[in-house]
Amino acid sequence: MAGGWQVAAQAGGMLLALLGWVCSCVTTVVPLWKSLNLELNELEVWSMGLWQVCVGQEEGVLECRPHGSFLALPPDLRVSRLLMCLSNALGLLGCLLAAPGLPVWTPCRHPPAAKRRLLLAGGAALGVAAVATLAPVSWVAYNTVLDFWDDSVPDIVPRWEFGEATFLGWFAGAFLAAGGLLLACSARPAGTPPPMPAPACPQHPEARVPTRGHHPHAKNADLVI
Numbered sequence: 001m002a003g004g005w006q007v008a009a010q011a012g013g014m015l016l017a018l019l020g021w022v023c024s025c026v027t028t029v030v031p032l033w034k035s036l037n038l039e040l041n042e043l044e045v046w047s048m049g050l051w052q053v054c055v056g057q058e059e060g061v062l063e064c065r066p067h068g069s070f071l072a073l074p075p076d077l078r079v080s081r082l083l084m085c086l087s088n089a090l091g092l093l094g095c096l097l098a099a100p101g102l103p104v105w106t107p108c109r110h111p112p113a114a115k116r117r118l119l120l121a122g123g124a125a126l127g128v129a130a131v132a133t134l135a136p137v138s139w140v141a142y143n144t145v146l147d148f149w150d151d152s153v154p155d156i157v158p159r160w161e162f163g164e165a166t167f168l169g170w171f172a173g174a175f176l177a178a179g180g181l182l183l184a185c186s187a188r189p190a191g192t193p194p195p196m197p198a199p200a201c202p203q204h205p206e207a208r209v210p211t212r213g214h215h216p217h218a219k220n221a222d223l224v225i
Contacts, residue, residue, distance in 0.1 A: 006186045010102050010119070013182030017098065017126050020175030021091035023168055024133050028084040031064060032163035033077075033140055047163060050081050076143050080136030087132035090125050091176060098122025098183050119187035126180030130173045137169035 031049030038044055043058040054064040067073055070081070101118030141162060148159045 006188075007103060009182045009186035010098075013123075013179045013186065014095070014098060014102065015179070016175045016182065017091070017095050017122075017179030020126075020130070020133075020172045020177075020179055021088070021095060023172035023175060024084070024087050024091055024129070027133070027137070027165045027169040027172055028088060030165050030168075032165040033080075034144060034160040035163045036158050036160050038158055048160070049163075049165065050077055050084065074143075076136070076139050080140055083132045083136045087129045087176075090129035090132060094122045094125030094129060094176075094180065096122075097125060101183075101187070116187040119183050123180040123182075123184030123187070126176050126183065130176035130180065133169055133176060134173035137166055137173065141166050 028050060031047050031052050031054045033050065034048040036046035036048075038046070045056045047054045047056065052064045052066045054062055056062045070078065073081075097118050099122075101115040101122065103115075144160055144162060144166075147153070148161065153159075
């Protein structure tokens with residue numbers, strides 16, 4: 001039976017892993033990786049994601065257009081597509097592996113050693129998913145900073161800035177990493193108490209076997225004259 005701190009760590013790690021996986025999926029889908037405000041037309045706000053480019057107007061109208069070709073995308077967006085899809089798959093796999101390793105999982109009763117292996121495998125998958133989320137988000141953010149401060153581009157040219165999905169992706173990677181770490185640390189076997197000696201079974205007085213050379217009625221024999 002896992003200790004109290006292990007149960008709390010496993011519950012917290014599972015919640016963080018699920019939250020990180022959901023945030024990672026949202027980061028992959030939403031077209032908010034980059035944002036652009038046009039000084040000539042402040043009523044339009046452009047936003048770019050891994051799959052499409054959208055234009056939002058002040059009236060609340062949002063028009064989106066998917067990217068024409070995967071090969072036409074910049075290298076950072078192409079790699080980000082692959083890594084984010086890998087992160088979503090590994091995050092789901094990590095949650096599915098870690099769930100049967102929890103002590104509250106009762107549909108299938110696994111031995112403690114198998115539960116520890118499931119928790120370790122789930123924590124490892126979540127750790128890789130965290131790296132696969134943080135790497136593309138940080139790469140796109142780094143390139144956005146370089147393009148924003150590029151002196152070779154005239155000042156009148158609009159510059160792309162960070163979008164909301166960038167910060168959401170960083171939170172998702174942190175949640176996945178923290179959840180995987182908690183699940184992996186809680187998989188350590190708890191100290192087992194030393195085995196208690198089995199109590200001796202009392203025998204009935206009439207069932208005792210007399211020793212050799214000793215008569216069961218020796219005391220009565222001494223009283224006979």
